[in-house]
Amino acid sequence: MSMVLTEREQRFNELFEQLIDAMTDNDKTDKKRIENILGDIAALLRLSRSVTRLFRNKHEEDMGGGETLCSYDLHIDGEELVYTHRLELSMMSLGKIELYMKRGDPPFDDFEKSKAVLISKTLLTFLCRNRMRNVIRELALFDDSGFRNNRSFMNYVMETSNKGTLGGRAAVNYNLRHFSLVNQQIGRDSGDTVMHRHFMGLEKLIGDRGIATRLGGDNFLCICGAEQLDDVVDYLTETKIVYDDSDGSSVFITTSTGIYVFPEVFVINDPGEVLNNVIAAAKAAQNGGKEHIVYFSEKLLKGREKAMRVQQQFPQALKNGEFQAYYQPKVNVFTGRIVGAEALCRWVKNGKIVQPIDFIPMLEETNDICKLDMFMLERACADIKRWIDEGREGVRVSVNLSRKNMMNADLLEHIMSIINKSGIPHDLIEIELTETTTDVEFKDLKRVVSGLQQEGVCASVDDFGIGYSSLNLIKAIPWNVLKIDRSFLPMKIDDASYVMFKYVVAMAKEMGIECIAEGVETTEQQSVLKETGCSIAQGFLYDKPLSVEEFEKRLEEKRYTL
Secondary structure (H helix, E strand, O other): OOOOOOHHHHHHHHHHHHHHHHHOOOOOOOHHHHHHHHHHHHHHOOOOEEEEEEEOOHHHHHOOOOEEEEEEEOOOOOEEEEEEEEEEOHHHOEEEEEEEEEOOOOOOOHHHHHHHHHHHHHHHHHHHHHHHHHHHHHHHHEOOOOOEOHHHHHHHHHHHHHHOOOOOOEEEEEEEOOHHHHHHHHOHHHHHHHHHHHHHHHHHHHHHHOEEEEEEOOEEEEEEOHHHHHHHHHHHHOEEEEEEOOOOEEEEEOEEEEEEEOOOOOOOOOHHHHHHHHHHHHHHHHHOOOOOEEEOOHHHHHHHHHHHHHHHHHHHHHHOOOEEEEEEEEEEOOOOEEEEEEEEEEEEEOOEEEOHHHOHHHHOOOOHHHHHHHHHHHHHHHHHHHHHHOOOOOOEEEEEEOHHHHHOOOHHHHHHHHHHHHOOOHHHEEEEEEHHHHHOOHHHHHHHHHHHHHOOOEEEEEEEOOOOOHHHHHHHOOOOEEEEOHHHOOOOOOOOOHHHHHHHHHHHHHOOOEEEEEOOOOHHHHHHHHHHOOOEEEOOOOOOOEOHHHHHHHHHHOEOOO
C-alpha cells in the first residue's frame, strides 16, 4: 500500500535531497548553497537557530574552545535549547550541534523531531568528515609548525611541470645563517616569530607564482617566477624582521642560498632531480666562503659528482692508511724556537698528495669528517708518544676538530679515551675548535672546553677574527689559546688594522689566553707580532706543513734563524 506524503514531508524530502547533493558534489563544495538549504530546512522545522561546534579534543570542549559554526539564526531574543547531538570521532576530535526554538512556541511534533535529528547527524557527519580530510591533508602536506613540507614542494613541481608552466621559473633552497645565535640573543619564542615572519614575507613576495616550503629546521625551499627572482635574491641576501610589535625590536636575517633556474622548455619526470640540483647549489653557498648566493651550473654538478666520489672512496682509503699527519711548526718569534705544531691531514693517493681543499669540504657534508678527525687525533697522539719514547723533547701538538663533532654527546669522553689510551701527558695535546661553532649551542661547546681544561688538555679557538661573533665567543667560553686568522693579521705596523690587532692581543693576554698568529709569511708581519707581544707564529715564513720525518728533523734543530 502506497503512503501519501504531506506537503511538509514532500518539501523536506526535496530539501534533504538537495542538501545531500550539495554535500557530495566532488567537483566543488558550495558552502553558500549548503547554508541556504539548511536555512530553508530550519524554517520548515520551526528552528530559530542552529549552532555547530567542532573540537580537536575533549579538553578543548571542556574549556569552551574549538571552532563555532552558526548554520542558521533568526536573531530571536527569547529562545531555548531543544536538541543537542554530539559525535565523537577518531583521533580524539569531536563535534556537537545545538538546535534552538522560540520560547513559548509549541514543542516539536514527531515529524519535526525526527527530521531535526536526521539533519543534525547528517550535517555533523559531513562537517567532521571534511575536517578529518583537512587534517589528513595537513598531516601529509604540512609540518608540525604549519609550514608546507617537502611533499608539498614535490607535488607542486610535478603539477606545474605537467601543465607546462615550470619552464623559466627558479627553485631556491636557503638556510637562515647564524640562526642558533639569533635564538640565543632574543630567545627561542622570539626566534620562532622571526622564522615565521621571514617565511611569510617570502610567501607574500612570491604570491601565486610559486610555493614556499620548509625542508626542516631553518632550511627552506621555494619556487618563484623568473620576474620575481631578483626581488627574492634581495630579500634572502638581507632582510629586517620585526619580532616585537610593541617596541619595534628587530633583527637582520641573512641566508645561504642555492638557486636552480629551469630551462624555458622544461618537463621533468623525477622532481628529485630538481631537489638535488638546488641543494647542491645551496651546499656550495654554505661552504663557499664569501659567496652566500650560488646558482646551479654544470661546473657545480661536476663538483657534486667529485664530492660523491670522495665520499665513496673515503672508507677504503682510511682503512688503507692513505691519510697521513703532516705537521706545521709553531715558532716563538723572539727566540726562533719550535714550541709546538699543528697536525694537518694529507691524503696520499697513488703516490701523490691530495690537498685538503679537494677532500675536506666533501667529507664535511657527511659524518665522515668526524671519523677523519678522530683518526688524526690518534695519529698525533701516537707520534707524540713515539717522540717521548725516543728521548726527543716533546712539544704540544694541536688537532683541529670539525664543528660537526659537536653533535656527538660523548665527544669529550671520546677525545679523552684516545688521549688516555696513548699514554701521553695531557699538556702535550691541544684541541682546536673553529670559531664558526657559534652556530652550535654554546652550552655544548662550553661543556667540552671546560671538560678538556679539567683534564689538563688545552682548547683553542681557531680562525679568530672571521666568525660571526668572536668577542662573544671568547667571553662565554674559557679558552686556553686564541688562534688569530691570517686575514686579521696586519701586513705591517702602519696598516690601519694594526691598532685593532694590538688590542685584541692585549685583551687576550689580560684574560690569560695565549695568542698564536697563523699565516705569517713576511718579516714585516713577524715585526708586527714582536711589537704587539704576540709571541707565537705559524706560517710559511718558518715552514710549510711537513711530513713526520721532516718535522722530526726540525725538532732536532730546535730553532729557526731568519
